Amino acid sequence: MRQTPELSSARWRRSSYSNTNGGECVEITDDFPGVVPVRDSKTPHGPALVVPAASWTAFVTALR
Numbered sequence: 001m002r003q004t005p006e007l008s009s010a011r012w013r014r015s016s017y018s019n020t021n022g023g024e025c026v027e028i029t030d031d032f033p034g035v036v037p038v039r040d041s042k043t044p045h046g047p048a049l050v051v052p053a054a055s056w057t058a059f060v061t062a063l064r
Helices: 053-063
Strands: 027-030 034-039 049-050
Touching: 034 053, 049 053
Parallel strands: none
Antiparallel strands: 027 034, 034 049
């Protein structure tokens, strides 16, 4: 079983497609090999989804 990484010191970045008003933003961090944590910027202390890096790459590729 894979453990959830400790995200308190993660360096989050926003999607380049997020609006400039601070809403509707997705943030990710590249700090963790093999997984991509994803969160909603409106709730930075809320939960984050942690997905396998290969799944995130497939998701982003499909969006393009």
